[in-house]
Amino acid sequence: MAPMAVALILGWCLVAASRAQQLPPPSLSLHPSQGVSLGDTVTLRCHLPQPAAWVELYRYQNPTYIEQKDNVQDISEFSLTGIKQVDAVRYQCQYQGLEPVGTSQKSDPVELLVTDDRYPPPGISLSPKEHVEMGSNITIQCWNKKYGAAFLLHKDGHSAPIQHQEPDDGGTATFTLFGVTPADSGTYRCSYRIRGCCLLFSPLGDNVTLEVIPRPAPPGVNGGPSRKLVAAVSGACAAAIVIIIVLTASLLLVAQRRQMQSDLRPGDTSRSPEAVQFQVSPGDSEGLIYAQLQAVTPSTHPHGTSTTPEPPTIYAEVGMGGPR
Structure with a gap:
């Protein structure tokens, strides 16, 4: 049990x-x-x-x-x-x-x-200089030989230290920023943890300001990538407009030629009213003239070929001279 x-x-x-x-x-x-x-x-x-x-x-x-x-x-x-x-x-x-x-x-x-404000703030320096080109390496040194056990690097706008470093035998801590960019621009300060105590720190010391300058465009490069992109887009748009104009003109010419060919086809053209020719015979002894009006339709047949029978003869009485 x-x-x-x-x-x-x-x-x-x-x-x-x-x-x-x-x-x-x-x-x-x-x-x-x-x-x-x-x-x-x-x-x-x-x-x-x-x-x-x-x-x-x-x-x-x-x-x-x-x-x-x-x-x-x-x-x-x-x-x-x-x-x-x-x-x-x-x-x-x-x-x-x-x-x-x-x-x-x-x-x-x-x-x-x-x-603990009773302790002196650390010293600080920046090298090679405060204004550098993008991609450079920057060194910030902080020092306090007497009290410094560990150093913190602060940047204005950040709620927490961005780096911490143990000092060398001379009481100096070296912070390196590799390949800086414009985002690294700003104001930096240092503090140190007091030797022989808990999490007790000195007040922030003097500041240094870093300004990162973008690299200039290489010789022969005008405007950099953004301008190249704008130029390429503009060229493509211009080429597209030219192609559209050429295609439109070609289509119009083709349509015009087809219309002309359609107008010239046999049997498709409208024919004008047939012309009528009149033949008048000589007058008689009584002062009357009998005009023989013969309607003649213009022939479309070539000369020397057989034609249709002669059209009927039309007579008309035409008065000549004064009243009878």
Whole structure:
């Protein structure tokens, strides 16, 4: 009986553990996420994928939770007031689900970066110069030999540092921007993490400004790719217009020739009314002239060929001289 009870207990533990592993982890965010100085207040928000019986806030790799909130639906907020040096660490959160029951894994850690204005800002330089052509390699150096443990490169308009670098023996960190483009233009600054402490950083130092100039077009290239494209499109349109004009003229000429050929076909032409010729015979002794009017139809037959019989003779009395 005892072995069976032990087996049941072990099985229940395995089921509970598997359910706990199936719960999706929460996520943690900082507000504000940057520009936090000693003495400020920071809010940490734990975002839950489902309602929870409780939510706990932890320092990274510390098994003891800082604070717990009960009966949370979707977001649990934890406030840290009067930030001190010891607060500049990483944080995680965790929750216990209601359905299914189980404890989630901890969230990914977030870093609370705190600025201590008591430390001097780092120095900064840019080489080879502030105005460079596109594709050049740029070097930005930051230094503070006394306090600098690690350096961060910041660019105005970005919420997080764009690079971080360990310093050399002289306390200088070198950041290289390879093949710069116009998108790399902007203002850069440095800060450093204070040696021997947590996530405590110096204030931002002086700035350098980088301007990336597009490369000029090679000799003999007028206007670059965009103008070449415009010229090619214009040439194609002009050629298409010429082809359309030539085709239209050709079609009109063909139609005109067909019309002329149709008009010249035998039997298709309209014939004008037949001309009538009249022949008049000499008058008699009584002063009358009998005109013999003979209608003669012009012949279309060639000379020397047989024709149709002579048309009938028409006589008309024509008075000559005065009244009788």
